[in-house]
Amino acid sequence: MPRDIPVGNGDLLIDFDEFYRVRDVYYPRVGRYNHTGGHVQRFGVWADGEFAWIEDPTWKRELRYKPDTLVTQVRLVNERLGLELTCWDVVDFHEPVYLRRTLVRDLKGARRDVKLFFHYDLSINESPVGDTADFDPSTNGIVMYKEESYFLVNAWGPGKTGMDQWAVGTKRVGGAEGTWRDAEDGRLGRNAISQGSVDATCGVDLPIEPKGEAEVVSWLACGDSYDALKRLSRVIREKTPAKLISRTEAYWRLWVRKEPAETACLPEAVRDLFVRSQLILRTQIDNRGAIVAATDSDVAHYAGDHYAYCWPRDGALVAQALILTGQSELSRAFFKYCAQVIDKHGYFLHKYTAAGHLASSWHPWTMEGRPVLPIQQDETALVLWALREHFEAFRDVEFIKPLYDKLVARPAAWLLEHRDANGLPRPSWDLWEERRAVHTFTVAATIGALKAAAKFATDFGDVDHAERYEEAAERMKEALSRYLWNPDQSRFARMATPVGEGVGAEEESKAGEPAGAPAGENTGIASPEVGGYRLDMTRDSANFALFAFGALRPGNPMVVAEMKSLRERLWIKTGLGGCARYERDYFHQVERDRIDEVAGNPWVICTLWHAQHQIALARTAEELRAAVPLLQWAVDRARPSGVLAEQYHPYTGEPISVSPLTWSHATVVTTVVQYVRKHAALAGRPGPAVGWTEA
Numbered sequence: 174m175p176r177d178i179p180v181g182n183g184d185l186l187i188d189f190d191e192f193y194r195v196r197d198v199y200y201p202r203v204g205r206y207n208h209t210g211g212h213v214q215r216f217g218v219w220a221d222g223e224f225a226w227i228e229d230p231t232w233k234r235e236l237r238y239k240p241d242t243l244v245t246q247v248r249l250v251n252e253r254l255g256l257e258l259t260c261w262d263v264v265d266f267h268e269p270v271y272l273r274r275t276l277v278r279d280l281k282g283a284r285r286d287v288k289l290f291f292h293y294d295l296s297i298n299e300s301p302v303g304d305t306a307d308f309d310p311s312t313n314g315i316v317m318y319k320e321e322s323y324f325l326v327n328a329w330g331p332g333k334t335g336m337d338q339w340a341v342g343t344k345r346v347g348g349a350e351g352t353w354r355d356a357e358d359g360r361l362g363r364n365a366i367s368q369g370s371v372d373a374t375c376g377v378d379l380p381i382e383p384k385g386e387a388e389v390v391s392w393l394a395c396g397d398s399y400d401a402l403k404r405l406s407r408v409i410r411e412k413t414p415a416k417l418i419s420r421t422e423a424y425w426r427l428w429v430r431k432e433p434a435e436t437a438c439l440p441e442a443v444r445d446l447f448v449r450s451q452l453i454l455r456t457q458i459d460n461r462g463a464i465v466a467a468t469d470s471d472v473a474h475y476a477g478d479h480y481a482y483c484w485p486r487d488g489a490l491v492a493q494a495l496i497l498t499g500q501s502e503l504s505r506a507f508f509k510y511c512a513q514v515i516d517k518h519g520y521f522l523h524k525y526t527a528a529g530h531l532a533s534s535w536h537p538w539t540m541e542g543r544p545v546l547p548i549q550q551d552e553t554a555l556v557l558w559a560l561r562e563h564f565e566a567f568r569d570v571e572f573i574k575p576l577y578d579k580l581v582a583r584p585a586a587w588l589l590e591h592r593d594a595n596g597l598p599r600p601s602w603d604l605w606e607e608r609r610a611v612h613t614f615t616v617a618a619t620i621g622a623l624k625a626a627a628k629f630a631t632d633f634g635d636v637d638h639a640e641r642y643e644e645a646a647e648r649m650k651e652a653l654s655r656y657l658w659n660p661d662q663s664r665f666a667r668m669a670t671p672v673g674e675g676v677g678a679e680e681e682s683k684a685g686e687p688a689g690a691p692a693g694e695n696t697g698i699a700s701p702e703v704g705g706y707r708l709d710m711t712r713d714s715a716n717f718a719l720f721a722f723g724a725l726r727p728g729n730p731m732v733v734a735e736m737k738s739l740r741e742r743l744w745i746k747t748g749l750g751g752c753a754r755y756e757r758d759y760f761h762q763v764e765r766d767r768i769d770e771v772a773g774n775p776w777v778i779c780t781l782w783h784a785q786h787q788i789a790l791a792r793t794a795e796e797l798r799a800a801v802p803l804l805q806w807a808v809d810r811a812r813p814s815g816v817l818a819e820q821y822h823p824y825t826g827e828p829i830s831v832s833p834l835t836w837s838h839a840t841v842v843t844t845v846v847q848y849v850r851k852h853a854a855l856a857g858r859p860g861p862a863v864g865w866t867e868a
Contacts, residue, residue, distance in 0.1 A: 175832035176469040177236050178245045178814045179453065180262050183460035185269040185395055187262070188468055191812075192228040193236055193247055197470050198295070200269060200322070200395045203459040204468060204481040204527035208295050208322065211470035215292035215374075218277075219359040220254045220285055226353075237814050240445075242425040243452050244418065245814075255281035265417050266424040269395040270405055272414050277379055278386040285381040288337075290356040291391050294344060294372040297322050301370035306341040308365045312406045315339055315373045316399070325394040325402040329414050330377045331387055338376040341367045390414035425452060432499030436845065438852045440801065442808045447845040449815030450838035451498060454491060457835040458503060462510025463527040464488035467819070467831035480831050482524040482532040485511060486604070487836050489555035494842035496559070496566050504563050505572055511556050512579045519583030520591075521552045523606075536602055540609070550591065550601040551615045551718075554622035557584050558722055561625030577633065585626035585638070588619055589645055593671070595656060595704070596648040603668065604715045605754060610668040611706065614715040616653045620646050621722025650724060656704050658731055664738045665731070667713040667755065669706035712742045712772075713755040717782035720789060727789035736786045743772050743779070745823045750806055751775025752783060761829045763822055774820040774829055777807050777837040781844045788847045794855055800848060807841055817841070 176188040176196065181203060188197035195214035197207050217226040225231055227249065235248040239261070249258040261274040279285050297304045297319040306317045313335025314327030328336055340361040344351035352374040355361050361376055379387040392414065394405040409417065429451050436444040457465045466487050467480035488507055495504045514525045523534040536547030560580055564573055573581075591599050593611075598619050603612045623646035630639035657666050701708050716735055720727040727733075743753045747770065754760070758773025784803035791797035810826065811817050817837040818828030 174471055175812070175816070175818055175828045176471075177812055177816050177832075178238060178247070178262065179456040179468070179816075179833065180243050180245060180264045180271070181456040182264045182266050182269070183455075183458060185264050185271060186456055186468060187264060187271050188470075189236070189262075191234075191236070193234055193249070193260075194227060197468055198271075198393070199468060199481075201397075202461065202463070202527040203457060204463060204465040204483070206297075206299050206322070207468070207470055207481065208297050208299070208324070209470075210296040210299060210301075211473065212294045212296065214294055215290070215353050217290040217292070217353070217356055218251070218254060218256065218258070219288040219290065219356070219376075220256055221287075222359070223254055224357045224359065225251055225254060235813065238449065238452075239422065241429055241448055241452075242422045243456065244422045244425070250280075252280070255279065255283075256285075256287065261418060263418050263421045266421040268405060268408060268417075270392055270409065270417065271395075272390055272392045272418055274388065274390045274414065274418060276386055276388045277381060279381045279384055282383045284383055287379040287381055287387070288359055288376050289379060289389060289391075290353075290361075290374055290376045291326065291328075292351070292353040292356070292372065292374045293317065293324070293326055293393070294351060294353075295324065296370075297324075301345070303369070304371050305368045306366070306371040306373045308339055308341070308363070311403065314406075315341060315375055316402065317371070317373060318399075321397045323396045323398060323402050325396075325406065326373060326375055326391070327394070327406070327409075328375065328377045328389055328391040329409075330379065330389045334410065336375040337378045338363060339373065340364055341371060341373045343367060344370055344372040346370045390418075428452075428455070434498070434846065434849050435853065436849055439845065439848065440805065440808075443801070443804045443845065446804075446808050446811060446815055446841055449811075450817070450841040451494075453816060453833050454494065454835050454838040454842070455503075457833070458491075458507075459527045460506070461527070462506035462508075463525070463529070464491045464507055464835065465527060466836065467834050469831040469833070472831055478533055480834075482526060483510070484524045485514075485521040485552040486549065486555050489552075489559035490843075491835055491839040492559045493562055494839035494846075496563050497843055497846040499566075501563070501567050501569070504559075505569075508556075508560055508563065508576060508580060512576050515553075515556075515579055515584070517583075519553070519579075519585075519587035520546070520548055520550070521556065522548060523602075536606070545609070546601065548601050549603065549606065549615070550588075550598050551604060551612075551618040553584050554588065554615070554618040555722070557581060557588075557622040558618065558625045561628060564629070573629075577629070581626055581629045582638075585623065585630075585642055588622060588626075589641065592645070592649070596645070596652045597656065597669075598649075600671070604718075605760075608668060608709075610670045610709070611657075612668045612715070613653070613657050613665050613713075614718040616649060616657065617718035617724035618722050620649050620653070620724040623649065624723055653719075653724065654731065656706055657708070659701065659703070659708060659710060661701070662710060663734050664710070664712070665716050665719065665735050666708035667711045667716065668709045669703070670709070672702060672705050672707055711756050712739055714739055714743060714752055714776070714779035714782060715755075717779075717786065720786060721782070727786055732786075733790075736783065740783055745772075745775045746770040747823050749775065749821070749823055749826050750780075751777075751810070751821065751823075752779040754779055761820065763824070763829075771823045774823055776820045777810065777817050777834070778840045780806055781840045784844050785847060788844070788851050791851055791855070794852070797848065797851055797855060800844075804841070804844060804848070807837075
């Protein structure tokens with residue numbers, strides 16, 4: 174089930190599902206820990222003897238945000254209960270406190286006896302073993318804790334602070350469903366304490382006059398001790414929940430308008446998604462620098478793992494969006510995080526936790542009896558490339574100085590070492606983490622990284638190394654055209670496998686999705702040999718990298734031919750549109766028969782890569798406008814809140830896999846900024862460099 178309307182502050186993140194149920198609570202880091210384990214946290218309403226949880230089909234729901242801010246605006250109507258609820262959810266921009274302001278309005282024209290119930294089913298530190306829940310008389314709320322993680326559930330109602338009723342008890346042990354069942358008759362038992370696998374339900378009474386309304390603010394405060402919770406209780410009481418919500422709304426409006434963009438040249442819906450994407454991707458970034466791929470925990474239920482990790486490659490491309498929008502503090506934090514986790518030899522391994530530890534992986538250290546490095550070389554290359562993008566935008570020499578050795582000198586030296594006799598990178602895992610070979614994407618990213626290293630070395634007076642890096646980049650660029658370009662088909666290969674080496678069975682994609690057939694087998698795609706390499710000619714959207722990182726000019730005839738071929742073959746021909754990752758993409762595959770029309774499921778990032786190429790090529794305003802329909806495609810895929818998933822059903826358009834995907838939103842941001850800058854350049858207005866403007 175896709176997540177919707179996430180709210181967070183970089184320390185605390187709250188994810189909702191499409192029924193407006195809290196599903197993920199991450200604290201004290203975005204990505205670690207998820208204290209719900211993905212279980213449902215319920216919200217229910219009792220009115221005059223009738224009850225409905227928020228997922229009940231009698232509710233009509235509208236899940237949105239207030240404009241330009243990370244404050245939700247949710248409208249809930251239940252005609253059977255005769256009530257309308259408007260809810261505003263927020264995580265305070267400074268404190269680890271989640272607040273929900275709920276306004277309840279009578280629709281029947283009668284005096285109403287209404288009770289709201291808030292249910293928390295926590296598995297603290299991602300385990301239900303050893304949790305405690307108890308009623309705390311000093312705050313009149315429920316405290317749930319284990320080890321260094323403490324949570325306080327409380328409320329502020331008409332003329333009072335605290336809960337009117339509560340229940341704590343056992344869940345999923347001995348047949349117990351949990352205390353939420355106790356709420357359905359409108360009364361809770363007030364049990365004072367429970368330990369082990371526990372949950373808690375709290376209630377607030379709200380008498381409402383005919384056609385009148387009443388309001389309550391509930392909250393979840395997070396800390397590392399009872400004292401921390403008591404301090405937060407004082408903050409909430411002294412500042413008042415209304416002021417906390419108001420100040421947070423103002424903060425996010427200020428944040429997203431920090432560097433105003435002249436977006437009037439784009440349709441209003443695209444402009445709105447641009448702003449919303451910046452805010453949503455911010456919720457997925459930990460304050461200590463980790464850029465998390467996605468925090469939707471549902472994927473773990475079928476795959477045994479999740480996306481709540483930092484992939485250096487994904488992070489580098491998100492950092493590009495942050496750089497383009499002037500969010501230098503966040504890009505700096507990411508590069509500092511990278512400097513902490515990079516291997517001493519100068520390369521990144523697969524992925525890392527938000528705390529900077531090596532994360533789970535499916536890349537082996539040995540294949541066919543031989544040791545191999547379990548790496549995706551593009552991850553190392555793109556962090557170096559993105560660091561240069563950051564420096565050229567902000568020129569912060571003092572920031573670069575302590576990072577130079579770890580993120581420039583060592584990675585560049587390793588990239589030089591990790592080449593074959595032809596000057597191409599040695600085999601590593603691809604962008605999609607499925608195949609081990611020499612990939613066009615990796616080659617292009619490495620060229621971009623070596624050029625970035627050459628510029629850094631020149632700036633820092635290291636002329637000898639600058640020449641080595643530049644020479645290696647040029648040689649690799651020549652090898653790219655010589656060995657990965659197939660003149661018979663007038664397009665680039667997806668990858669090249671040195672003849673004599675095993676192709677390597679496809680491993681697993683993110684979160685452990687079972688792999689398909691090895692590349693080149695049973696696909697109907699020829700595997701020619703060129704210069705000692707066996708080419709896999711599967712069309713792959715990842716080949717957009719040819720121009721994206723400066724390896725080749727966007728107007729290079731080979732690049733133009735490649736992008737045209739990708740667009741023609743990978744475009745979804747069901748009427749939905751959008752581009753698939755590659756031919757016969759097995760990941761969450763929907764269509765297995767009509768593969769000529771549906772090569773795979775459409776992805777936001779793959780679709781917008783074509784928009785980026787169109788922007789780069791454009792020499793007139795009319796040519797530039799050709800990119801707008803691709804941006805509009807992304808708008809059409811977004812949920813009403815603006816949330817974008819990883820991929821979509823090729824027939825229904827329903828989101829598939831994780832949602833929101835940080836990378837999807839970052840690609841929207843990057844594409845819009847590139848469009849706006851190109852529009853200004855074509856109009857002759859001064860501004861930042863567009864990039865890739867030569868055709």
